[in-house]
Amino acid sequence: MIEYRTLRVALLGAGSVGSRVASLLLEHGDELAARVGARLHLSGIAVRDTAAVRDVALPQELFTTDARELIVGADIVVELIGGIEPAREYIALALASGADVITGNKALLATHGPELFDLAEQVGAQLYYEAAVGGAIPIIRPLRDSLAGDRVDRILGIVNGTTNFILDRMDVAGEDFDDALATATALGYAEADPTGDIEGFDAAQKAGILASLAFHTTVPVTAVHREGITGITAADVESARKAGYVVKLLAICERIVDADTGVEGVSARVHPALVSRQHPLAAVHGANNAVFIEAQAAGSLMFYGAGAGGVETASAVLGDVVSAARRHVVGGPGVAESTSANLPVLGMDRITTRYRVTLQVLDRPGVLAQIAGVFSGHGVSVEQVEQSVPEDGSDGTATLVIGTHRASEADLSATVATLAASEPVQSVQSVLRIEGE
Template identity: 80%
Template sequence: MTPYRTLSIALLGAGSVGGQVASLLLQHGDELAARTGARLELAGIAVRDLDAERAADIPKHLFTTDARELILRSNIVIELIGGIEPAREYIIHALTSGADVITGNKALLALHGAELFDLAEQVGAQLYYEAAVGGAIPIIRPLRDSLAGDRVERILGIVNGTTNFILDRMDTSGEDFATALAAARQLGYAEADPSGDVEGHDAAQKAAILATLAFHTRVPVESVYREGITGVTLAQVESARKAGYVVKLLAICERLSDGDGEGVSARVYPALVPAAHPLAAVHGANNAVFVQAEAAGSLMFYGAGAGGLETASAVLGDLVSAARRHVVGGPGVAESVGADLPVLDISRVSTQYNITLAVADRPGVLAEIAGIFSEHGVSVETVEQTVAAPAVEGTATLVIGTHTATEAALSATVAGLSASDAVVAVQSVLRIEGE
């Protein structure tokens, strides 16, 4: 048998994911060699603090604080330190030194992906990033490779486990937002500062990555429309359940066509998902990505969206791919962004809406409200009216469902409702997705 060649692997970071990657690489070295045709030798692990507590099965001699030196003597570099700097600097250093790079750094890719992919193409290297979206769920490779010859029309994704856990607790356990968030913190699903999750920043970064892949068009994160879940109330969740919906924070990437031509939309917001839709059954901190393609039809990828061991699985999958490329030879596969479609503003999106209003409890109010909707070209599909609690005597609650309308028309309608004497307050506006 031909002896295996040896590839040196540099690991940057030894946190929950990095520690698992190191342990699995050391434990399953023989199996990985048989799968790749190369012996994968862990050359070292770059960390900030050599004295920090580490997993007992990782030899201490592997740790170093000199990341740049470690990179220079490695064929493949795995970046798992997170954040923007020095991660960006290290990846640039690795690519320019001839190494392939594997990263799970969604924030860095969303902000500087174009620069890094361009550099990788220039030097003939490859940048792998399966772990950046969906944890253990294989979604990057299917979009980049399996569906590369198809035309992806739409992606609906639950891509943040923290927010899904919170909304699921509100729906299934009847907890309010604060109580569900406290439970997420206690179980380790939410950070001490959960704003990146609950305000939708994490999901927006992932939406930018997915849209760029799906539509072969660079979609910067600043072009992703974003709303978080901090304004979602228990009353909204309960009302949604009674109407046959579940509230989910969705990352939506969509190909849009109208009289002005074709473009793409990437957006993140809490939405009403029909209870019969597969995404409605995604519970706890799990993630799922629902893809609609012209030829392949509807596909769903489901699984753990976070966790050290689960994310390490995605990293090792990329490592096997990178090692096989080194064994076979040839340049890296360039990023496919030749479509160069315009990224459209949220105002161009069309969907259905569910609007909750507190209105004056007097004759003629329904006609006034209907007139405002008609004035702005938004067609009303359903109206539910209930008398409010005594604490707000003299008002009633209207829950209005619309037919499909544009965001621009909906925004004008909400402005008209807010200015009307018949409306005490526009309590909520939720979009309906997946019907």
């Protein structure tokens, strides 16, 4: 029988993901030891309440409320408690003690990532975070390692399963937003308070992480433009369908050139967008996630799979645990995060995109010419116009759906603001960007 050295693994948190990680470590110990070249000993699980009911039955003697004592005796620390504090304190303590750290804490990385990566580099430790974006989808390691020698130009990501489920229900089942949210809640895809998902906060944190990694530049979450999906109506979804689009909440990270200065920078944004039904992202249904990458040498790549779930996310965590354990066996310092490019992070007004604007206007001669004049006056070229009126024509209004050519966000926003204040415009019913083209 092969004798392996032992590496001590401390687990912080035993929720749906943590309990699955613990179970897999215990169940597959021999197999993991053969892969790693060392035995992974689960030295303990730090929790707030040792008597709480868990998703998976685990040996009671593993549980402790003393996280600090558990951390300082570990070779590898897995942080799955979430939130900012005490997670930040625990990770800092683990790194300072020389342990490698695995985390799925997107909120913490989006706000304190640079300081934690710096600390890891100072002590020669490694901070792994595959589970922070995309659940079971392997996306962090491909960006950090596989594409490190390439130039990533753009990332389009469906990185929040709750919002994708809701928008998919609106598209496939014809539900309105409230009904789709209720369905998501009933099936466990949405939290009791879904604000973090439906208002785009979760996706914005992930966008900041992806942009920082892809462009070798620190992109704080405060620099990520964010819009949620609460304003999306059944009419928006139906109109998109008729035009050959589907509505998705996208995290978009891209290299752009500032038209005024000619300086290359990066942009990160989260908002609902129209995606052609011919694009691979249009086929991402239910609560699944997908990340579509456009790189100069590798071309277009898409990573698709379950974006959440206890056992699925545990798979990503265990992958990082194995990587950390192999590093301990082989030896050598951790690999530092690359922020060498240090590109400027440009504001939302610097991007260029296309719009699809839906207006309710007075149905009278000359209105279309007035509307077209507003677009022209702001330097935005109109590509197509669709007009419809109520069947009985009794209310004296018409609906205009106007698609634009590519223009700057600043010019497009100014156009919409002017339209909203124009006398013949009764209301701006929706404004959606067209992405992925």
